[in-house]
Amino acid sequence: GDSVTQMEGPVTLSEEAFLTINCTYTATGYPSLFWYVQYPGEGLQLLLKATKADDKGSNKGFEATYRKETTSFHLEKGSVQVSDSAVYFCALFDQGAQKLVFGQGTRLTINP
Amino acid sequence: NAGVMQNPRHLVRRRGQEARLRCSPMKGHSHVYWYRQLPEEGLKFMVYLQKENIIDESGMPKERFSAEFPKEGPSILRIQQVVRGDSAAYFCASSPDRAITSPLHFGNGTRLTVT
Numbered sequence: 631g632d633s634v635t636q637m638e639g640p641v642t643l644s645e646e647a648f649l650t651i652n653c654t655y656t657a658t659g660y661p662s663l664f665w666y667v668q669y670p671g672e673g674l675q676l677l678l679k680a681t682k683a684d685d686k687g688s689n690k691g692f693e694a695t696y697r698k699e700t701t702s703f704h705l706e707k708g709s710v711q712v713s714d715s716a717v718y719f720c721a722l723f724d725q726g727a728q729k730l731v732f733g734q735g736t737r738l739t740i741n742p
Numbered sequence: 743n744a745g746v747m748q749n750p751r752h753l754v755r756r757r758g759q760e761a762r763l764r765c766s767p768m769k770g771h772s773h774v775y776w777y778r779q780l781p782e783e784g785l786k787f788m789v790y791l792q793k794e795n796i797i798d799e800s801g802m803p804k805e806r807f808s809a810e811f812p813k814e815g816p817s818i819l820r821i822q823q824v825v826r827g828d829s830a831a832y833f834c835a836s837s838p839d840r841a842i843t844s845p846l847h848f849g850n851g852t853r854l855t856v857t
Contacts, residue, residue, distance in 0.1 A: 664845055666848075671850075672850050672851075673746075673748075673833055673848040673849050673850040673851050674785070674833065674848040675848070676845045676847075679845060719784060727798065727800075728790065728797070728798065729775060729787050729798065730775070730787070730835075730846055731787070732777075732784045732785040733784055734783060735783070735784045
């Protein structure tokens with residue numbers, strides 16, 4: 631079945647640093663791709679999405695581009711804030727199985 | 743508009759007891775998914791239900807776990823004779839249709855602790 635592999639964490643950065651969290655996927659066809667964020671003690675919130683190749687999803691300063699040639703959907707932010715500290719999950723929608731498949735999550739900590 | 747509502751937020755059970763987790767999907771959503779998050783791990787799919795039907799339970803353990811989504815009322819995930827390894831966060835998500843063009847909406851989860 632389809633699968634998602636994320637950069638292992640934890641990741642610790644200083645405020646205003648540049649962030650990249652790598653995500654690659656294996657899928658038949660062209661799935662929709664997502665980044666979800668989970669703040670401490672909460673559920674998952676959709677951060678951004680892309681539904682086809684070369685689409686760029688963006689929200690709250692975060693961006694990710696759907697790269698079909700490298701089967702990747704890396705998350706980036708130019709200048710992180712302490713409030714960005716959370717766990718980030720890359721996911722794809724498996725059309726065959728009709729469900730979201732998640733990566734293992736990357737814990738991000740931003741120090742002031 | 744209320745989001746996906748899960749209760750309880752925290753549930754403590756002794757080994758051998760039953761755990762019942764409830765999920766009320768967003769208004770107008772008839773598709774419900776349950777995921778389990780073990781400590782420091784990602785989310786693993788458990789089961790996908792529509793009203794009165796289990797569509798895909800390929801992620802459910804074969805024993806002790808069951809799920810339902812009745813015509814009226816919330817979806818229920820039931821774990822019988824809980825063991826310590828069942829301790830996890832259980833998340834419910836809903837969507838308005840099967841072939842999702844909009845992403846799943848997640849609840850805040852139920853954190854089950856088995857003592």
